Amino acid sequence: IPLTHPHLAFHNDLAFFESYYRRLVAASDLITCISQQSREDLRGFAADRGIKLPAVEVLLLGEELPDRAPASAPRQAFFLCVGTVERRKNLELLYDALRILESRGHTLPRIVVAGALGWGVDDLGEELALQSTVASRAIVLLGSVQEDTLEQLYRRARALLFPSHYEGWGLPVREAAVRGCPVAAGDSPAVREAAASYAGATLLPTDDPVLWADYLLTVPADVEPIAARGWDETALQLFGHIAGAA
8 A cells, every 4th residue: 555555655655665565575485465456456566567476365354253242232323433543544534524414404423433543634633622513523532442342332333434545455344244233435446345245335435525424314224244254264264375385
């Protein structure tokens, strides 16, 4: 992402990442990528530079569910965002969507954000801290949360909101899907992979706050969770890739 989308990355030293990936390719007998799109991005990097790649395989991440799931509870009237608040995650889009609803005279839903403040969002952070608009007061920043708290948030939120501009995979989308939490996600290639088999996923443009404002007025229907992929399955897949490369 620092090379393909430098305007979204926390680090704008292109030479550093250029050197890093060249050395990674030269030193590796096998490279695993967490999505088909990540593999295509790596292949594009190599093709543009005339570099020969070693074996490159997709290694899908697992999803971990608690040994004892919390007791079922009705979904509540708040939306959830999960992840570090940084430019790439596009929380500004949700703020703009809330401002649109505010201008229309709607009662605003609460958006709860589980994740630390990162880089590139100073203006938004100041706006939310001022609490000067109804929209700014509708966003609740929890910071980093414990796993049991996150579990409860996934199971009680009306839906997960994931408007990220670009991802290597989209782990919160999968975490929501295996818990039956509806999802509205930014439409990007890797996120489409993560959400592919989940009936509760809605993909929206990452640059149109009007459509997100409309989604915030909905009450998504309950859906069946998808089957979780255990980390033991990921481990077996990795062993298979290593054996193939050897």
